[in-house]
Amino acid sequence: MNAKFTPKVKDIGLIVVLAGLVITFSVLSPNFLDVNNIYNITRQVATLGICAVGFTFILITGGIDLSIGYQISVNVVVCGMLMANYDLPWYLAVLAVLALGTLMGMINGIIITVTGVSPLIITLAMMTVLNGVSYLLSRGLPIFGFPSEFSFIGQGTVAGIPVALIILLLVCAIGLFILNKTYLGKYFYAIGNNREAARLSGINTPRVLILVYALSGFFTAIGSVVLLSRLSSAQSATGSGFEFMVITACVLGGVSVMGGRGTLFGAFLGVAIIGVLNNGLVLLNVNEYVQLVITGAILLIAVSYDALSKSSKGRITQISAMVLSGSKKSSAKAV
Amino acid sequence: MEKVIRSVGILGVSALALTACSNSAGEGGEDAFTVGVTFADLSNPVWAELVQEAESYGAEQGLNINYVDAGDDSSQQVTQIENFIQQGVDAIIICAVESNAVAGVTQTAQEAGIKVVGYTQVLEHYDAQYLVDAYETGYANGEAAAAWINENYGDEDVVEWGLMDLPTFPEIIERAQGIKDAVEEHAPHAELVATAPALTAEDGVANAENFLQANPEMKMIATIGGGGAVGGNEGVKSAGVTDYDSFGLFGIDATENEIQNIINGDPQKASISLGGGRQHGRTLVDITADLLNGEDVEPDQYMPIEVIDASNAEEYYEEIFGD
Numbered sequence: 001m002n003a004k005f006t007p008k009v010k011d012i013g014l015i016v017v018l019a020g021l022v023i024t025f026s027v028l029s030p031n032f033l034d035v036n037n038i039y040n041i042t043r044q045v046a047t048l049g050i051c052a053v054g055f056t057f058i059l060i061t062g063g064i065d066l067s068i069g070y071q072i073s074v075n076v077v078v079c080g081m082l083m084a085n086y087d088l089p090w091y092l093a094v095l096a097v098l099a100l101g102t103l104m105g106m107i108n109g110i111i112i113t114v115t116g117v118s119p120l121i122i123t124l125a126m127m128t129v130l131n132g133v134s135y136l137l138s139r140g141l142p143i144f145g146f147p148s149e150f151s152f153i154g155q156g157t158v159a160g161i162p163v164a165l166i167i168l169l170l171v172c173a174i175g176l177f178i179l180n181k182t183y184l185g186k187y188f189y190a191i192g193n194n195r196e197a198a199r200l201s202g203i204n205t206p207r208v209l210i211l212v213y214a215l216s217g218f219f220t221a222i223g224s225v226v227l228l229s230r231l232s233s234a235q236s237a238t239g240s241g242f243e244f245m246v247i248t249a250c251v252l253g254g255v256s257v258m259g260g261r262g263t264l265f266g267a268f269l270g271v272a273i274i275g276v277l278n279n280g281l282v283l284l285n286v287n288e289y290v291q292l293v294i295t296g297a298i299l300l301i302a303v304s305y306d307a308l309s310k311s312s313k314g315r316i317t318q319i320s321a322m323v324l325s326g327s328k329k330s331s332a333k334a335v
Numbered sequence: 336m337e338k339v340i341r342s343v344g345i346l347g348v349s350a351l352a353l354t355a356c357s358n359s360a361g362e363g364g365e366d367a368f369t370v371g372v373t374f375a376d377l378s379n380p381v382w383a384e385l386v387q388e389a390e391s392y393g394a395e396q397g398l399n400i401n402y403v404d405a406g407d408d409s410s411q412q413v414t415q416i417e418n419f420i421q422q423g424v425d426a427i428i429i430c431a432v433e434s435n436a437v438a439g440v441t442q443t444a445q446e447a448g449i450k451v452v453g454y455t456q457v458l459e460h461y462d463a464q465y466l467v468d469a470y471e472t473g474y475a476n477g478e479a480a481a482a483w484i485n486e487n488y489g490d491e492d493v494v495e496w497g498l499m500d501l502p503t504f505p506e507i508i509e510r511a512q513g514i515k516d517a518v519e520e521h522a523p524h525a526e527l528v529a530t531a532p533a534l535t536a537e538d539g540v541a542n543a544e545n546f547l548q549a550n551p552e553m554k555m556i557a558t559i560g561g562g563g564a565v566g567g568n569e570g571v572k573s574a575g576v577t578d579y580d581s582f583g584l585f586g587i588d589a590t591e592n593e594i595q596n597i598i599n600g601d602p603q604k605a606s607i608s609l610g611g612g613r614q615h616g617r618t619l620v621d622i623t624a625d626l627l628n629g630e631d632v633e634p635d636q637y638m639p640i641e642v643i644d645a646s647n648a649e650e651y652y653e654e655i656f657g658d
Binding site for chain 2: 029031034036037040043044135139140141142144145151155227230231232233235236237238240278279282283284285287288289
């Protein structure tokens with residue numbers, strides 16, 4: 001197993017939190033640890049997990065893409081319109097949206113590299129543009145009436161396994177391969193750690209950055225198709241606020257927003273924690289207000305525990321030094 | 336510094352482009368009244384349909400409709416109303432994000448001689464309002480659900496049901512209470528075993544799956560809105576319910592998608608219509624036109640509450656959504 005996928009000490013904190021949640025929900029709800037429910041959770045986090053792959057790439061390079069939520073919005077609206085309004089076969093509509101998603105990501109990448117402006121600003125502006133585009137296309141109205149075969153992607157199963165889960169696993173495998181088995185993955189980390197050093201070492205940083213945003217757009221388009229198939233209804237509001245969910249999952253999983261650090265395994269742990277929390281609290285019929293408090297508190301605990309465990313070595317050294325100096329002072333006073 | 340200037344420029348251009356998109360030039364002619372419309376959130380399909388109908392119907396009635404989306408931000412809505420006042424519109428239609436936040440600015444508008452028309456939320460300063468009785472709307476939904484429970488599971492000792500509410504929206508809390516009261520009153524053997532919030536179809540799908548996972552014997556789900564109902568309909572299916580006659584899903588809003596689901600014989604059995612976006616758009620235009628023409632207008636008017644189920648869904652679809 002590749003080192004970047006192998007759980008490291010720094011992921012242990014998150015694994016402990018996830019295991020704690022699973023054990024707690026299993027004890028409190030007899031229906032939680034059930035194959036059907038595991039499939040439920042995977043269906044519910046499929047889009048988040050798929051989008052998190054591309055988003056992790058971007059974060060590792062030191063970038064960010066705030067437009068991801070409205071990329072989903074445009075993707076689902078366009079896909080829905082192609083099928084419902086233009087009677088395009090569903091597989092052609094899906095292909096068109098995959099191309100569109102890649103294009104949207106590529107445009108982000110090109111603007112970021114050409115202008116040199118912060119990705120935060122560029123994608124924030126792009127988020128607003130795509131929001132408007134989505135509403136212009138749909139006029140705010142829902143689009144539905146897709147071919148029944150299309151629902152297979154988000155709702156169907158193969159040998160009892162949800163198709164959405166299979167797609168999620170495939171995307172994860174592709175993501176892991178890119179990040180760990182290709183030079184591209186090494187370039188992502190190199191650019192995230194020090195862009196100038198990466199450029200001087202011969203990496204074509206603009207090309208890699210455009211590619212990383214295009215890849216993220218492609219994965220986001222896959223996630224959008226899964227989501228649309230699951231909902232059977234396209235609305236411009238779909239995907240709104242999704243960027244914060246992805247950021248939360250990735251950051252929770254230890255992917256640094258400063259770039260250069262993070263693994264897909266960590267990001268998947270973040271996605272899993274969010275999925276388990278959302279599912280488990282509803283199974284337990286916990287009051288909505290209490291759910292908000294519990295969710296926030298557990299996310300805080302997870303992030304804090306993870307951060308502390310990462311810096312524990314340094315902190316222990318610091319504490320040891322303080323204790324030693326304290327004991328020396330005490331010895332001096334005693335003398 | 337150059338990057339900052341460029342960034343601000345890009346944001347400015349984006350904002351201008353969107354402003355251009357959200358505005359719509361009136362077609363009512365030079366002598367027409369100008370009406371500003373600000374809506375809490377135009378991602379709501381019913382409201383999106385409403386403003387479009389208001390725009391086209393308003394032009395027929397001699398009103399130039401200029402609508403904007405407050406994006407669920409009350410401070411933005413106050414700014415929009417101030418801009419309408421500055422623009423010198425003849426009337427403002429307000430679907431408030433938070434009615435207290437617009438109290439001052441609506442008073443200013445009235446002092447400037449501008450007619451103020453409220454929609455859904457009760458305003459402090461207004462000339463007319465078109466309102467929804469949230470509790471009665473929820474109660475009608477609960478009543479329909481209870482009737483379905485009694486008809487299909489009247490002999491059972493306990494019938495489990497779930498509720499998709501929205502407790503973070505004050506105006507929706509009453510809807511949920513109405514649903515609970517009606518089910519408790521008309522189907523006392525029904526037991527509420529699961530509750531979760533649902534604003535969008537995404538929420539609805541996940542909630543229905545989770546409800547049925549935790550409570551495999553659940554027979555009914557009621558929702559406070561169309562988003563949860565549309566998603567819930569798919570969630571019930573993906574949770575493995577194949578006999579759609581054995582499960583009842585009850586929504587509010589009677590959106591086109593919901594009505595199609597009822598017609599198709601899906602898990603959704605009924606939805607509460609409050610008249611629909613088109614009808615609301617026309618009513619608001621009529622109220623505003625009457626006010627501007629100096630006619631007597633009933634200050635507080637309420638939306639009709641009608642249950643749409645398999646018996647009248649096709650007729651309703653033709654009437655509301657048929658071209």
